[in-house]
Amino acid sequence: xxxxxxxxxxxxxxxxxxxxxxxxxxxxxxxxxxxxxxxxxxxxxxxxxxxxxxxxxxxxxxxxxxxxxxxxxxxxxxxxxxxxxxxxxxxxxxxxxxxxxxxxxxxxxxxxxxxxxxxxxxxxxxxxxxxxxxxxxxxxxxxxxxxxxxxxxxxxxxxxxxxxxxxxxxxxxxxxxxxxxxxxxxxxxxxxxxxxxxxxxxxxxxxxxxxxxxxxxxxxxxxxxxxxxxxxxxxxxxxxxxxxxxxxxxxxxxxxxxxxxxxxxxxxxxxxxxxxxxxxxxxxxxxxxxxxxxxxxxxxxxxxxxxxxxxxxxxxxxxxxxxxxxxxxxxxxxxxxxxxxxxxxxxxxx
Amino acid sequence: xxxxxxxxxxxxxxxxxxxxxxxxxxxxxxxxxxxxxxxxxxxxxxxxxxxxxxxxxxxxxxxxxxxxxxxxxxxxxxxxxxxxxxxxxxxxxxxxxxxxxxxxxxxxxxxxxxxxxxxxxxxxxxxxxxxxxxxxxxxxxxxxxxxxxxxxxxxxxxxxxxxxxxxxxxxxxxxxxxxxxxxxxxxxxxxxxxxxxxxxxxxxxxxxxxxxxxxxxxxxxxxxxxxxxxxxxxxxxxxxxxxxxxxxxxxxxxxxxxxxxxxxxxxxxxxxxxxxxxxxxxxxxxxxxxxxxxxxxxxxxxxxxxxxxxxxx
Numbered sequence: 001x002x003x004x005x006x007x008x009x010x011x012x013x014x015x016x017x018x019x020x021x022x023x024x025x026x027x028x029x030x031x032x033x034x035x036x037x038x039x040x041x042x043x044x045x046x047x048x049x050x051x052x053x054x055x056x057x058x059x060x061x062x063x064x065x066x067x068x069x070x071x072x073x074x075x076x077x078x079x080x081x082x083x084x085x086x087x088x089x090x091x092x093x094x095x096x097x098x099x100x101x102x103x104x105x106x107x108x109x110x111x112x113x114x115x116x117x118x119x120x121x122x123x124x125x126x127x128x129x130x131x132x133x134x135x136x137x138x139x140x141x142x143x144x145x146x147x148x149x150x151x152x153x154x155x156x157x158x159x160x161x162x163x164x165x166x167x168x169x170x171x172x173x174x175x176x177x178x179x180x181x182x183x184x185x186x187x188x189x190x191x192x193x194x195x196x197x198x199x200x201x202x203x204x205x206x207x208x209x210x211x212x213x214x215x216x217x218x219x220x221x222x223x224x225x226x227x228x229x230x231x232x233x234x235x236x237x238x239x240x241x242x243x244x245x246x247x248x249x250x251x252x253x254x255x256x257x258x259x260x261x262x263x264x265x266x267x268x269x270x271x272x273x274x275x276x277x278x279x280x281x282x283x284x285x286x287x288x289x290x291x292x293x294x295x296x297x298x299x300x301x302x303x304x305x306x307x308x309x310x311x312x313x314x315x316x317x318x319x320x321x322x323x324x325x326x327x328x329x330x331x332x333x334x335x336x337x338x339x340x341x342x343x344x345x346x347x348x349x350x
Numbered sequence: 351x352x353x354x355x356x357x358x359x360x361x362x363x364x365x366x367x368x369x370x371x372x373x374x375x376x377x378x379x380x381x382x383x384x385x386x387x388x389x390x391x392x393x394x395x396x397x398x399x400x401x402x403x404x405x406x407x408x409x410x411x412x413x414x415x416x417x418x419x420x421x422x423x424x425x426x427x428x429x430x431x432x433x434x435x436x437x438x439x440x441x442x443x444x445x446x447x448x449x450x451x452x453x454x455x456x457x458x459x460x461x462x463x464x465x466x467x468x469x470x471x472x473x474x475x476x477x478x479x480x481x482x483x484x485x486x487x488x489x490x491x492x493x494x495x496x497x498x499x500x501x502x503x504x505x506x507x508x509x510x511x512x513x514x515x516x517x518x519x520x521x522x523x524x525x526x527x528x529x530x531x532x533x534x535x536x537x538x539x540x541x542x543x544x545x546x547x548x549x550x551x552x553x554x555x556x557x558x559x560x561x562x563x564x565x566x567x568x569x570x571x572x573x574x575x576x577x578x579x580x581x582x583x584x585x586x587x588x589x590x591x592x593x594x595x596x597x598x599x600x601x602x603x604x605x606x607x608x609x610x611x612x613x614x615x616x617x618x619x620x621x622x623x624x625x626x627x628x629x630x631x632x633x634x635x636x637x638x639x640x641x642x643x644x645x646x647x648x649x650x651x652x653x654x655x656x657x658x659x660x661x662x663x
Contacts, residue, residue, distance in 0.1 A: 056566075056570060057569075058566050058569075058570075077569065077574075078566070078569040078570050079569045079570070079571075079572045079573055079574050083570075084570055084571065085566075085567070085570045087563045087566070087567055088563075089561065089563055091561065091563035091564050091566065091567035092567075093564060093567075093568075093581075093582055094586070095585050095586060104568070104571050104573075104581075105571035105572050107581075108571060108572045108573045108577055108581075109572055152571065153570075153571075156571065156572065
């Protein structure tokens, strides 16, 4: 390979995109490495889809610049960019058969029919849709349409594949299956996947790295475990997984120290009131306020005597133990290292 | 007590009837469909059928009385050279009006669907439909004044020192004439004006059904604007264009007022029907002439279908 391995697939340099008064994307700078499965995670309206559209070329930045494999793409229209997109609604051409949809990019590039046919057969096999080439999109299920959209994008051998919430319209079981298939596919074809989602579980399960978006800015970039275990801001702590977030007064009541922190419910242990906490653990007493049985685990809300509520998740490892009911006095214990100090969210700072 | 009063059925014939209809949806459907089916079946198709039958009668040349016997005599008369001229003239005009209407309507419809704000779109809808609210005759006569030799078009051309251009256009064979209001070009312009809304609205409806993501997907897959138009936008808009062309084509085929007021003295189909029906009293011939546009439309739809106009429906 002639290019240095460190060349990022996509680089944002101070990119902003405004819609009227709304800063959809606000002064973003980040890099996505070549061959990476990178997720843009955030609530709706956080700017993640706009970022994807900026890379695809459907939007142009108002400020800053974007490089794709080291080339500044300012003013380059979508049809001249070496990226392809899997759209949220799949955007299959309703008047074309599956085969024609998949071959569309090759047909536009005037690839001979025989080669088109050969490559589309390969692609349909890759997404397990052999024998479907003569169907119309309307005759396919949601999962099958999703695969056609994937095949139609991948057949062009893009260096970067953009996916805009491609699993959003599928039911839960199919979504979980497609998550595994997509990840396996990405490792097989070895190209950069940039994946937009609002589903934190999906982002954690599939990504090499992810960026957490909020109000047009990135709150944190990192590997899934790093984001989950060490959320940098209260927004990330609350959006990725469930957290007990303590700021200001609440933090002071619990720790006698000012700084805000978060602690995951599964890191907390519920003990009988008179049972001593393990050596070196922090413990606080309180009473069960509510308990919800969730199958694999039970979620308790404990009203601590310090005056704050804390959520505790306990694995239901033992079927004989029904767990304490509301009003029962308990001790909540945790290791101090699981307290994750937070800085304010970048939005709050503004 | 409260439960009992809630469960007690409300009395009355109306209530029982509505319950019966709710429980028997087919009965409701039958009730709803009977009036329109009667209307379509008896008044609409029935009169068309009787027209068809009339065309197989013939007129006795000496007495001028319609002979109610089956005969192809009227159709033999239909295929004379002068009638063929009328048919060719009318179909040619209808085709020209349809093509021009499609060419004008498509960009406007595309703008309305893809770019216009809700407000602009409402204004454009209004602008398209507003002319339909005023009298057709008034509008046609206004055009006669506009296109007349002493009219505003001639005046404007002279003010802009383009009188030579207008004269050049009027000097063209076939479409030209002494003035715009007495030429085929004038007839064409007025037809185009009158029927344009009937082309715009179906195309807007068709384009509304093409999501933006399809256009973006095409660009994403390497197609420039031209290719996207040819491969995606046009095939998906075609049902709308065909629907619009059915309006513009058949309305032009059947109209007898516009060519009467504006254009040459050469008759169009509608005028010929009118003359045979009225002054000549030759109802069989009028009926046979009316069958012509029906046959043309059927042939047109068959061709459109073979070209795939309805594939995207």
